[in-house]
Amino acid sequence: MSVTAVMESPRGPQAPTPEEVADALADARFVRVVAAPTGASLAASGVVARALRERAIPFQVRVRRASAYAVTDDAFTLRVGSTGPADLTLAEPARAPTMAFEVARELGTDPDPRLALAGVAASETDPAVSTLADVAGLDRSPGAGVPVADLADGLGHSTLLHAPFSDGADAAGAMLAELGLPAELDGDARRRVASLAAVETTTAPGATPRAAEAVARALNPLRLDDAPFATVEGYGDVLCAVARERPGTGVALALGHDARTPALEAWRTHARHAHTALREAETARYTGVFVVRVSLPADGGADANSDDTEPDVHARRTAGRLRTVARLARDFRSPEPTALAVADGIAAAATHDEAVDAADALGRAVETADADGTAREADTRFAGDAEAFETAVREALS
Structure with a gap:
């Protein structure tokens, strides 16, 4: 079964209500929560997981890139912040924390609005205008x-x-x-x-x-x-x-x-x-995209608190740092609507152009589906010459 929770109106047949999501989780024998590596997804996962803990429903939470996780057992899989194989998905980062809060309420628990509000803030949405601010x-x-x-x-x-x-x-x-x-x-x-x-x-x-x-x-x-x-x-x-x-x-x-x-x-x-990476970067401006060529130190040693089976910790951490560099460049240094941060074999893009899909553009540039993220912000690995990759991204964005 694959169900996607989308907080849109009017609600379509593939968009369950918080009550329906809570019912599905309440019936599960074991829930595996797979969160995208973003603050909003992490907050939403925490809100749901705390409710599951209070209801004594066994669960596990993992933070994973979409391409780094596949369903391999019969656990009920809840994916948060990304799409992919799952029994249930809360895919839209900006709405996932609020949705998670409502799901936790429907499970009969008293969720912490501060955590959900932090997730709202992490999604680049103003938490002060959220109904959760009134709740808190x-x-x-x-x-x-x-x-x-x-x-x-x-x-x-x-x-x-x-x-x-x-x-x-x-x-x-x-x-x-x-x-x-x-x-x-x-x-x-x-x-x-x-x-x-x-x-x-x-x-x-x-x-x-x-x-x-x-x-x-x-x-x-x-x-x-x-x-x-x-x-x-x-x-x-x-x-x-x-x-x-x-x-x-x-x-x-x-x-x-x-x-x-x-x-x-x-x-x-x-x-x-x-x-430091943004401050010391070499930059180049093109129509629609601002390229930030950065150097990040190779210090991505294993996280003592992460799952020992997580593959390629250094590449994951580098991709995460580049996404932050791209976002900061987009917001504070880029004269173009899209910023592209490029390091050795890894790149990230962030945009405020509603007509641009960052994940799609990066995926097309490397000619695979191996781009992780959303239309607003994404990262990918690439092989070969960085200049050729940058050109491919610019073409994909045009």
């Missing part, structure tokens, strides 16, 4: 949407923006020192931080007009007071990073285990590599 009793507050109370650490490692201070806590701390902030931050001090961060981001060398729109994701957040992170937006940022950097840790975090410290370590590592 959260409103916008002034300041920066970072996961930690230390603003220098938070702004220096955030992947919600790319600015001169995106070089760790020391760089961000030097910027913040200009403000002479009080020890206890009040609303006015937080507004000054947000204003300075916005100015530094949008006036940085190479910043594009789109940066003024994109930086809004990192400002005026839904504050959580460190439960489990400082803000919803920061929580979503951590989920995005850990899904790509250390997915085993990401699963533990999504399930509600005490994984805050290793998750923040992964977030800092991911941010450092992505920002």
Whole structure:
């Protein structure tokens, strides 16, 4: 059986309601949840898995690229954030966290709206306009949407923006020192931080007009007071990073285990590599696409918290970092609607052009279906000359 859950209206015959999804899961003897390596998918998987745990329904959660997982047993497979063989699929990243929250309610549990909201934020959707914000009793507050109370650490490692201070806590701390902030931050001090961060981001060398729109994701957040992170937006940022950097840790975090410290370590590592790669990249502009040629260090050693059977950890991690580089380039440095980040044999694309399908374009460029992701953001491996690959991608995008 293969059923796809699509949160569209009017609802078609292949789009089950949250009640129907919950009924299917309640009847399962064992549920295998397969999440795409994205923050939204990880959050949605965690919401569902916590409900399954509360209902004493056996389950397992794995973070996998679509091409790296096949159904091999009789477990009931729930795929989140990607398409492929499954008994049930929550495929649309922007809607999966909210759908998962409703499914968990239908299972008779009391799901955590903060985790679902973090997934909404991770999908690049404004969590403040989600009905889940009302459920959680959260409103916008002034300041920066970072996961930690230390603003220098938070702004220096955030992947919600790319600015001169995106070089760790020391760089961000030097910027913040200009403000002479009080020890206890009040609303006015937080507004000054947000204003300075916005100015530094949008006036940085190479910043594009789109940066003024994109930086809004990192400002005026839904504050959580460190439960489990400082803000919803920061929580979503951590989920995005850990899904790509250390997915085993990401699963533990999504399930509600005490994984805050290793998750923040992964977030800092991911941010450092992505920002450095973009800052030091060679770039080229073509009609419709901005190419970012990057060099990423070969440090992709195994994740002690991931499944030991996961293939090619280094390539997976490199692809995840490149997707973040492509997104940052698209939002803050690309004068074209699509950014293509290319490293040795691996590439990622991110676009805000509704007429472009990033996954399809990458797949056609390598003449296989081995592109992982969505129309908005995807990655692939390629063989041969990087210049020839870039040309093929540009042709596929035209």
